[in-house]
Amino acid sequence: MKLIHNSGSSADVYHTESCNKKAAKWNRASYEMNYEPSASPLGSETAEETVEGAPQELRIKLDVNAVNADMPVETAITNRTSKKSFSCNALPMSHLAKILYLANGARTKVAEASENMDSNYGAGFNFPSAGGLASTQIDVFVLNVEGVEPGIYRFDRRKHELVLKKKGNFSTWLKEFGILQVEFGDAGAVLILSCDMARLAEKYTIRAYRLGLMDAGHVSENIYLTANALGLCVCATAGFVDSEINSALGFDGLDKCALLALGVGL
Numbered sequence: 001m002k003l004i005h006n007s008g009s010s011a012d013v014y015h016t017e018s019c020n021k022k023a024a025k026w027n028r029a030s031y032e033m034n035y036e037p038s039a040s041p042l043g044s045e046t047a048e049e050t051v052e053g054a055p056q057e058l059r060i061k062l063d064v065n066a067v068n069a070d071m072p073v074e075t076a077i078t079n080r081t082s083k084k085s086f087s088c089n090a091l092p093m094s095h096l097a098k099i100l101y102l103a104n105g106a107r108t109k110v111a112e113a114s115e116n117m118d119s120n121y122g123a124g125f126n127f128p129s130a131g132g133l134a135s136t137q138i139d140v141f142v143l144n145v146e147g148v149e150p151g152i153y154r155f156d157r158r159k160h161e162l163v164l165k166k167k168g169n170f171s172t173w174l175k176e177f178g179i180l181q182v183e184f185g186d187a188g189a190v191l192i193l194s195c196d197m198a199r200l201a202e203k204y205t206i207r208a209y210r211l212g213l214m215d216a217g218h219v220s221e222n223i224y225l226t227a228n229a230l231g232l233c234v235c236a237t238a239g240f241v242d243s244e245i246n247s248a249l250g251f252d253g254l255d256k257c258a259l260l261a262l263g264v265g266l
């Protein structure tokens with residue numbers, strides 16, 4: 001049952017109408033100046049959701065305990081800021097691992113115990129979610145991360161691994177096509193929070209859209225607090241071209257859709 005998609009409901013209309021249109025980004029001059037030919041086919045591809053069955057050679061194990069983000073919660077909250085003046089220094093993999101784990105990871109013991117579970121329910125994640133359905137997932141544009149080849153990766157939150165979806169440096173593509181503010185293309189990594197809206201709708205019908213947005217908000221705050229505790233620059237933006245980001249990640253934009261992008265870096 002997919003009540004959000006194909007129903008002709010006002011939620012569909014709202015979602016479609018509230019997308020940023022390509023026209024908002026379209027600037028012929030900059031497009032021609034920095035055009036990256038390898039980026040052009042990206043928009044037409046619909047990558048499969050490969051995370052569950054992805055072969056070992058596409059997987060990078062993340063050490064989620066290599067650094068500590070052990071700032072007191074009160075300090076982390078009161079010191080938190082948005083910063084997008086990213087330097088050209090590489091983001092350490094340990095820092096990315098910590099952010100992904102604390103923001104969207106299954107807790108370690110559960111990750112080990114639940115490798116064969118086929119449901120997210122009750123998995124014990126580091127974030128709250130409506131119905132425990134864990135509707136928010138993270139895909140990562142790795143632009144400049146120590147020891148990780150640039151590309152698009154899915155965070156396998158149960159196994160604490162990055163799963164390669166597509167190789168390539170998408171910094172220019174993000175600046176020119178994906179995100180309205182160019183600064184985000186200079187981040188070490190851009191984390192895209194997406195929602196499995198169809199799954200939420202099976203349980204919550206028309207209220208799923210509201211819940212999906214709130215779920216993503218909780219994950220976003222975890223990213224903010226962890227990044228700030230680690231002394232990193234972090235900034236959220238909903239200012240991206242939905243159709244570009246969705247098709248780059250293999251989402252149909254309704255049942256599965258990008259909701260928020262966060263740039264993280266030094």
Ligand SMILES: Cc1cc2nc3c(=O)[nH]c(=O)nc-3n(C[C@H](O)[C@H](O)[C@H](O)COP(=O)(O)O)c2cc1C
Nearest residue numbers: 080081082083084181220235236237238239240260
């Ligand atoms: C949902 C959301 C969308 C945002 N979009 C942008 C954005 O497009 N560009 C930007 O520079 N900052 C963006 N921000 C960051 C806010 O501008 C920032 O949180 C706000 O100015 C308060 O500053 P602070 O986070 O440093 O306290 C966004 C934040 C959130 C939560």
